[in-house]
Amino acid sequence: MVTRVIATLMVLIWVLPVEALDPEVHPTQYSLRAWSTEDGLPQNTVQTIVQGHRGYLWFATQEGLARFDGISFRVWDTHSIPALPARNVRTLLEDQYNRLWIGMRGGGGLARLDPDGTLHTDFFAQTPTTEVRCLLEDVQGRLWIGTRGNGLFRLDPGATTPERIDKVISTLILDLEINHDGSLWIATEGDGVWHLEDDRIEHLTTDQGLPHNNVWAIFLDSTNHLWFGTFGGGLARYEDGVFTTLTTADGLTSNRISRIHEDHDHNLWIGTYRGLDRLTNGAITAITRDDGLGDDIVSSIGEDREGNLWVGTAAAGTIRLKDSPFTVFDSGSEGIGGMPRVVLEQPGRGIWVGTSNGGLQLIQDGKIQGAPLGARQPENDVFALHLASDGALWVGSYGAGISRFLHGRRQHWTTSNGLPNDTVWSIGETNDGTIWVGTYGGGLAAYKDQEWSVLTTEDGLATNLIRSLHAGRDGTLWIGTSGGICSLKDHQVTCLTPADGLSNPSVLSIYEDDDGRIWVGTNGGGINLLTSDGIRTVATADGLFDDVIYRMLPDDNGRLWMSCNRGIFGVDATELLEKALGGQDPLTYRALGRWDGMTTDECNGGSQPAGWRSKDGLLWFPTVQGVVAFDPRQLPEIPEPPEVLISEVIINGIIVPPGKVSVGADAGALEVQFTATSFVAPERLRFRYRLSDLNTGWTDAGQRRSALFTHLPHGAHTLEIVAGYADGTWGRQATRLEFAVEPRFFQTMEFLLLSAVALIALGFGVASLRTAAIRRRKNILAQQVEERTAELLHVTQELEKANIRLEELSLIDPLTKIANRRSFDQTLERMWAGAQRERTSVALLMIDVDHFKAYNDTYGHAKGDQCLQRLAQVLNGGLRRANDLIARYGGEEFAVLLPDCDTATATGMAETLRRLVEKCAIPHHASPTAGIVTISVGTASTAPGRDQSHDGLCLAADNALYRAKSHGRNRVEAGG
Numbered sequence: 001m002v003t004r005v006i007a008t009l010m011v012l013i014w015v016l017p018v019e020a021l022d023p024e025v026h027p028t029q030y031s032l033r034a035w036s037t038e039d040g041l042p043q044n045t046v047q048t049i050v051q052g053h054r055g056y057l058w059f060a061t062q063e064g065l066a067r068f069d070g071i072s073f074r075v076w077d078t079h080s081i082p083a084l085p086a087r088n089v090r091t092l093l094e095d096q097y098n099r100l101w102i103g104m105r106g107g108g109g110l111a112r113l114d115p116d117g118t119l120h121t122d123f124f125a126q127t128p129t130t131e132v133r134c135l136l137e138d139v140q141g142r143l144w145i146g147t148r149g150n151g152l153f154r155l156d157p158g159a160t161t162p163e164r165i166d167k168v169i170s171t172l173i174l175d176l177e178i179n180h181d182g183s184l185w186i187a188t189e190g191d192g193v194w195h196l197e198d199d200r201i202e203h204l205t206t207d208q209g210l211p212h213n214n215v216w217a218i219f220l221d222s223t224n225h226l227w228f229g230t231f232g233g234g235l236a237r238y239e240d241g242v243f244t245t246l247t248t249a250d251g252l253t254s255n256r257i258s259r260i261h262e263d264h265d266h267n268l269w270i271g272t273y274r275g276l277d278r279l280t281n282g283a284i285t286a287i288t289r290d291d292g293l294g295d296d297i298v299s300s301i302g303e304d305r306e307g308n309l310w311v312g313t314a315a316a317g318t319i320r321l322k323d324s325p326f327t328v329f330d331s332g333s334e335g336i337g338g339m340p341r342v343v344l345e346q347p348g349r350g351i352w353v354g355t356s357n358g359g360l361q362l363i364q365d366g367k368i369q370g371a372p373l374g375a376r377q378p379e380n381d382v383f384a385l386h387l388a389s390d391g392a393l394w395v396g397s398y399g400a401g402i403s404r405f406l407h408g409r410r411q412h413w414t415t416s417n418g419l420p421n422d423t424v425w426s427i428g429e430t431n432d433g434t435i436w437v438g439t440y441g442g443g444l445a446a447y448k449d450q451e452w453s454v455l456t457t458e459d460g461l462a463t464n465l466i467r468s469l470h471a472g473r474d475g476t477l478w479i480g481t482s483g484g485i486c487s488l489k490d491h492q493v494t495c496l497t498p499a500d501g502l503s504n505p506s507v508l509s510i511y512e513d514d515d516g517r518i519w520v521g522t523n524g525g526g527i528n529l530l531t532s533d534g535i536r537t538v539a540t541a542d543g544l545f546d547d548v549i550y551r552m553l554p555d556d557n558g559r560l561w562m563s564c565n566r567g568i569f570g571v572d573a574t575e576l577l578e579k580a581l582g583g584q585d586p587l588t589y590r591a592l593g594r595w596d597g598m599t600t601d602e603c604n605g606g607s608q609p610a611g612w613r614s615k616d617g618l619l620w621f622p623t624v625q626g627v628v629a630f631d632p633r634q635l636p637e638i639p640e641p642p643e644v645l646i647s648e649v650i651i652n653g654i655i656v657p658p659g660k661v662s663v664g665a666d667a668g669a670l671e672v673q674f675t676a677t678s679f680v681a682p683e684r685l686r687f688r689y690r691l692s693d694l695n696t697g698w699t700d701a702g703q704r705r706s707a708l709f710t711h712l713p714h715g716a717h718t719l720e721i722v723a724g725y726a727d728g729t730w731g732r733q734a735t736r737l738e739f740a741v742e743p744r745f746f747q748t749m750e751f752l753l754l755s756a757v758a759l760i761a762l763g764f765g766v767a768s769l770r771t772a773a774i775r776r777r778k779n780i781l782a783q784q785v786e787e788r789t790a791e792l793l794h795v796t797q798e799l800e801k802a803n804i805r806l807e808e809l810s811l812i813d814p815l816t817k818i819a820n821r822r823s824f825d826q827t828l829e830r831m832w833a834g835a836q837r838e839r840t841s842v843a844l845l846m847i848d849v850d851h852f853k854a855y856n857d858t859y860g861h862a863k864g865d866q867c868l869q870r871l872a873q874v875l876n877g878g879l880r881r882a883n884d885l886i887a888r889y890g891g892e893e894f895a896v897l898l899p900d901c902d903t904a905t906a907t908g909m910a911e912t913l914r915r916l917v918e919k920c921a922i923p924h925h926a927s928p929t930a931g932i933v934t935i936s937v938g939t940a941s942t943a944p945g946r947d948q949s950h951d952g953l954c955l956a957a958d959n960a961l962y963r964a965k966s967h968g969r970n971r972v973e974a975g976g
Contacts, residue, residue, distance in 0.1 A: 088104055
């Protein structure tokens with residue numbers, strides 16, 4: 001290993017993670033997430049990984065030092081900190097005093113970053129070309145320094161100059177480790193290992209059984225056994241003077257070992273030049289670049305306190321390995337062909353998967369069969385599945401009719417032999433054996449006794465576009481259409497539409513609970529509960545995770561799981577019922593997505609079944625990048641929300657130390673930037689804050705990690721900030737920042753005292769000239785003045801509180817509830833300045849709603865406002881990072897700011913947003929582009945120079961938007 005902290009028992013306990021990766025899971029089944037220069041890492045060679053006392057992860061790269069909070073990187077390099085001796089950071093160590101030691105190449109030597117931000121250098125002033133390769137702190141607080149070329153050094157507590165240890169003859173020191181008895185082990189390049197114990201020195205090479213004299217890593221495990229990683233001879237264990245060697249013949253991916261790490265569950269992780277190996281109970285398993293590692297050369301390994309394993313690579317940045325509750329069957333050449341749309345279990349066979357452009361496929365015993373029906377394989381686009389009571393498999397397609405498979409025989413129907421429309425979205429079956437088929441525009445078809453019949457709007461259906469079907473236990477057939485929810489019983493059709501209180505006309509899913517209640521999932525209106533007293537709605541305004549509900553599936557623990565464009569989420573069924581019936585308690589949920597192991601947050605829906613509960617209790621859902629399955633009974637516990645950290649305090653654009661903050665009386669703005677370190681699900685963190693001394697109440701900042709204050713009253717203030725999760729769970733303790741606003745001259749105590757003295761003197765003068773009656777009158781007037789002053793003071797305080805609230809409201813668009821143009825301008829200025837300072841890029845997306853004037857003319861301005869509100873919700877939900885901002889730019893125009901984002905990534909995000917809007921399918925019959933509401937997007941990205949204005953970025957995005965509109969709309973065009 002490169003860096004290890006050996007201090008006190010308390011420090012050792014502090015750095016241990018809560019739990020480690022599940023050793024029963026093969027490494028290839030962990031959830032992998034990578035970060036590289038595209039995400040803000042300064043360079044893709046990650047040479048050391050350390051977690052500091054405040055929870056940040058520190059990465060040593062060839063282009064500087066990076067600090068990571070789970071969302072964004074802050075970079076220390078020779079540009080941002082000219083005092084840093086070199087940009088190539090080789091190794092890191094945080095000591096028992098929370099000081100970060102930085103070892104560098106390129107003559108940088110050694111530096112130290114103190115907790116208050118002070119940087120110390122010149123530790124190797126006498127040997128300026130020193131390259132520090134490894135660092136280690138012993139129990140006495142001494143710092144051992146291994147250099148590549150100048151040998152071994154030791155820096156005693158309080159000393160400023162390291163002392164060279166001449167007993168170790170080798171000068172090429174690659175790694176250091178403290179033995180259980182306090183002695184020191186030294187790994188060298190080409191000269192084996194040295195063992196230093198007080199005045200005794202021992203030298204071990206191939207002559208003593210070491211497999212190779214190039215030793216790159218040493219590690220003392222929890223059982224006090226030493227491990228040596230050699231560059232060419234494999235991995236050696238040293239016990240009682242004897243070496244035991246493991247090589248590729250024993251399962252290692254390579255005999256070139258670069259790193260060794262033991263996790264909290266005592267699994268040994270070995271970084272090699274061909275991947276990452278794990279040694280558990282004598283068995284070796286591995287994960288390589290072919291499995292998603294990004295690069296086969298592992299240059300560093302670390303573990304955070306949440307149990308995630310971090311791997312630094314030579315050329316692909318850093319990769320986080322995390323336990324995942326999901327089994328994932330990806331789309332691609334070696335996975336599921338095409339894009340999955342529907343899933344269904346057939347006992348004894350497996351899980352059927354209907355795909356777009358990949359036909360019907362089968363998951364059986366964890367493996368994918370691409371053509372399970374052989375020559376009888378149905379059409380290429382499968383949009384609906386149903387397993388009938390007689391064992392027949394019904395397969396509905398897009399544009400090619402419907403097929404029935406039973407006992408090796410296929411029957412096929414289209415419009416040519418009885419089907420009313422060749423596109424099938426849903427299939428159901430009632431107790432009498434009738435097969436019901438929902439079509440896209442042809443109404444509802446029924447197959448009984450080998451004959452077809454059809455129900456349409458002429459028979460009472462809301463529309464002829466049928467999205468979903470459910471056969472109720474009482475014999476009622478529930479029919480989800482694009483115009484409402486209908487029921488068919490005793491040959492009578494009854495429909496409920498928005499006119500009856502339905503929150504959205506497009507019904508995507510229907511669920512019947514154990515008590516026979518019918519729940520309706522809509523395309524943008526949340527969930528509707530049908531009751532005898534009317535329709536009750538639960539939506540995002542009531543705490544629901546999302547308003548698009550593709551599928552609803554119950555588990556064994558009383559939760560109802562739903563899929564949507566933002567992932568999968570579960571709610572307590574009792575809480576959901578209480579909320580639907582008017583309960584005031586907040587609705588909580590458990591959301592799952594990319595951070596939990598899904599390859600994408602976006603599930604698929606619109607045709608059925610868009611999810612399935614298999615006999616073993618697993619829940620299966622199709623996504624745009626494959627099929628995922630998980631066991632809701634085996635989900636990990638949600639961790640406590642992390643502590644909030646104050647990252648920067650900015651007064652009038654100037655960064656000040658976050659200790660004792662004083663705001664001048666004429667200061668225009670105080671901005672407090674904060675964060676929280678979580679690496680399990682940082683994108684789900686949200687924040688709230690308040691000024692506790694003013695009793696202003698909590699301000700919900702959402703994912704925004706900053707608070708802005710203007711026109712604060714003078715005096716001492718306390719800002720409280722709490723982190724929480726989107727499900728409503730908040731941290732127990734708030735982080736506090738105390739600061740003071742200086743008074744204006746007429747508000748100072750001196751001025752008030754002088755005024756009081758003057759008034760007293762005046763009073764005595766008047767008293768000497770007036771009679772006792774006049775004195776009494778004076779006292780009465782003084783009392784009135786005091787009462788009036790107190791009243792004015794109270795009014796002033798209330799006005800100041802209102803000003804604070806108005807300042808916050810002035811940054812929000814009142815219609816869409818997203819940022820307004822003023823907030824956009826301020827954020828662009830801040831983001832632009834940050835990009836200039838950090839040498840990163842900024843991307844801008846300009847979005848225009850196609851033919852919106854025609855929409856207003858056709859549907860009215862009230863519907864137009866509702867359309868803009870829906871689009872704002874969809875676009876805001878499509879953003880992935882906490883620092884991304886969407887704002888209403890004006891009228892029907894929106895703007896999106898993306899920090900640390902290049903042109904390709906920005907264009908990809910724009911295409912995602914365009915697709916999300918298109919997927920909403922908001923009707924727009926006056927649009928010559930499409931029958932639904934669409935958007936055109938222009939993108940631009942740039943890395944601003946020191947004196948460059950952001951006007952060029954705005955102009956480039958505007959020009960790209962103009963091209964998108966000129967080339968037919970409903971498209972994305974990239975600018976500069």
